[in-house]
Amino acid sequence: MAEILGRLLTDLGERSAYDAASQCSRCGYCEQACPTYVATGREAQSPRGRNQIVRLMLEGKLDDPAAAQEALSTCLLCGACTTACYAKVPTPDIVLEGRRALRPRTHWLVRAVGRLQVRSPRGFARLLKLGYRLKRLGLSRAARPLLRALGLSTLAEMDEHVETVPTRTFDDEHARARPPEGKNWLYFAPCGPRYLFPRVAAATWAVLERLKGPGRFLENHCCGLLAHNYGDLENARELARRNIETAENSGGEPVVADCSSCAAFLKTYPQLFLKPGDAGWLARAVRFSARVRDSVEVYDAAVGELPLGTQPGAAAWHDSCRALNGEGLKDAPRRVLRAVAGAHCREMPGADQCCGGAGAFAFVHPELSDELLRKKISGAAAAQARHVVTSSTSCLIQLARGLRKYYPDAEVMHISEYVAGALGVRRGS
Ligand code: SF4
Ligand code: SF4
Numbered sequence: 371m372a373e374i375l376g377r378l379l380t381d382l383g384e385r386s387a388y389d390a391a392s393q394c395s396r397c398g399y400c401e402q403a404c405p406t407y408v409a410t411g412r413e414a415q416s417p418r419g420r421n422q423i424v425r426l427m428l429e430g431k432l433d434d435p436a437a438a439q440e441a442l443s444t445c446l447l448c449g450a451c452t453t454a455c456y457a458k459v460p461t462p463d464i465v466l467e468g469r470r471a472l473r474p475r476t477h478w479l480v481r482a483v484g485r486l487q488v489r490s491p492r493g494f495a496r497l498l499k500l501g502y503r504l505k506r507l508g509l510s511r512a513a514r515p516l517l518r519a520l521g522l523s524t525l526a527e528m529d530e531h532v533e534t535v536p537t538r539t540f541d542d543e544h545a546r547a548r549p550p551e552g553k554n555w556l557y558f559a560p561c562g563p564r565y566l567f568p569r570v571a572a573a574t575w576a577v578l579e580r581l582k583g584p585g586r587f588l589e590n591h592c593c594g595l596l597a598h599n600y601g602d603l604e605n606a607r608e609l610a611r612r613n614i615e616t617a618e619n620s621g622g623e624p625v626v627a628d629c630s631s632c633a634a635f636l637k638t639y640p641q642l643f644l645k646p647g648d649a650g651w652l653a654r655a656v657r658f659s660a661r662v663r664d665s666v667e668v669y670d671a672a673v674g675e676l677p678l679g680t681q682p683g684a685a686a687w688h689d690s691c692r693a694l695n696g697e698g699l700k701d702a703p704r705r706v707l708r709a710v711a712g713a714h715c716r717e718m719p720g721a722d723q724c725c726g727g728a729g730a731f732a733f734v735h736p737e738l739s740d741e742l743l744r745k746k747i748s749g750a751a752a753a754q755a756r757h758v759v760t761s762s763t764s765c766l767i768q769l770a771r772g773l774r775k776y777y778p779d780a781e782v783m784h785i786s787e788y789v790a791g792a793l794g795v796r797r798g799s
Contacts (some may be wrong), residue, residue: 375387375463375467395668405446415445420442447728453694458575480522484596504540546589570597570611578668588625600730604640610655617661630761630762633664666703667697667702681788689760727762746772757780759785
């Protein structure tokens with residue numbers, strides 16, 4: 371059995387995973403907020419059903435592990451249930467505990483890449499660039515059937531979902547640009563903006579410079595969210611320790627991240643250190659988390675300084691689940707968008723519903739993901755949006771694909787790109 375956390379930080383304080391799951395009174399109040407329940411109508415794919423499965427599992431009464439595996443693996447971890455729940459039952463964390471307890475072994479290649487990311491970030495970046503080169507040559511497309519035959523269909527799906535890859539990473543761009551350094555903020559480069567969307571990282575940097583003065587690159591490691599969500603607590607903790615240490619050695623400035631999934635996870639680092647003997651790291655994680663800011667929060671705090679943009683066409687906000695349900699950022703991004711888009715700002719139907727990206731969910735459950743994506747894009751079309759603006763990497767990937775497929779009149783943008791356009795600032799790629 372894989373390692374489990376055992377204890378969870380909930381809105382009602384620290385609880386054992388069993389107590390947290392038992393807090394679910396099965397009232398069903400959250401059911402209509404759950405995208406997978408609404409899509410499938412299956413109790414096992416509802417928050418109530420999933421909490422019950424984990425409870426039975428922890429009581430040793432689970433009689434169908436395969437059905438439990440399916441119910442838990444199809445959870446988007448979007449947190450819409452917790453937002454809707456009067457008792458704030460932390461269903462996503464409970465689901466993750468259940469997944470860890472059930473976890474079948476991951477493919478050896480995925481484990482090896484995960485280890486490489488922890489032990490040699492440079493080696494990981496080199497491997498990624500090699501993959502990008504193969505993709506540009508069209509070879510990854512040709513390799514998809516082989517990947518599927520080798521049990522790596524997630525990689526094949528990933529290749530299918532991501533249309534273009536950059537020639538340079540944020541680190542490459544940063545080394546070339548060598549911007550003036552200051553002590554106003556530390557940029558935490560999440561893996562998405564760092565490796566796949568360096569244009570987003572460049573826009574964030576330019577906006578932060580304009581709004582807050584010069585800052586510095588934290589030279590961080592991956593936040594550990596993927597390792598955490600896919601059962602590798604050891605790697606997640608190791609990455610957390612390294613990031614905490616790096617930030618401690620870099621001064622006391624706010625740590626700004628421009629992927630809401632990553633920012634939300636950085637804010638939950640304390641949950642990784644609840645075991646007896648981890649008290650020292652827990653205190654350090656609490657201090658670190660208090661320094662973390664989502665880029666959305668920084669722009670919102672400076673909303674009075676944002677000029678009206680000149681982007682033609684309506685702009686609509688898409689809530690990243692982690693921003694909305696993880697960080698409670700509902701009004702902040704809308705204030706920013708209203709300031710910049712002015713009369714062009716629209717609210718799209720279903721803006722707060724998961725787009726089906728959800729980290730690697732879209733690659734693991736492509737059909738269910740596509741159903742959620744179609745709904746999301748129909749909301750963008752109903753609002754006649756030309757720009758769908760958001761703040762998480764997996765939303766950028768998923769919405770880009772959905773708009774290409776179902777509503778090519780609109781494009782997806784990260785909020786940093788939208789704000790940078792209004793401010794007329796640009797750096798790097
Ligand atoms: S998670 Fe909360 S809202 Fe949903 S069934 Fe349980 S107690 Fe009710
Ligand atoms: S996290 Fe999302 S998908 Fe999972 S049970 Fe809650 S609402 Fe449903």
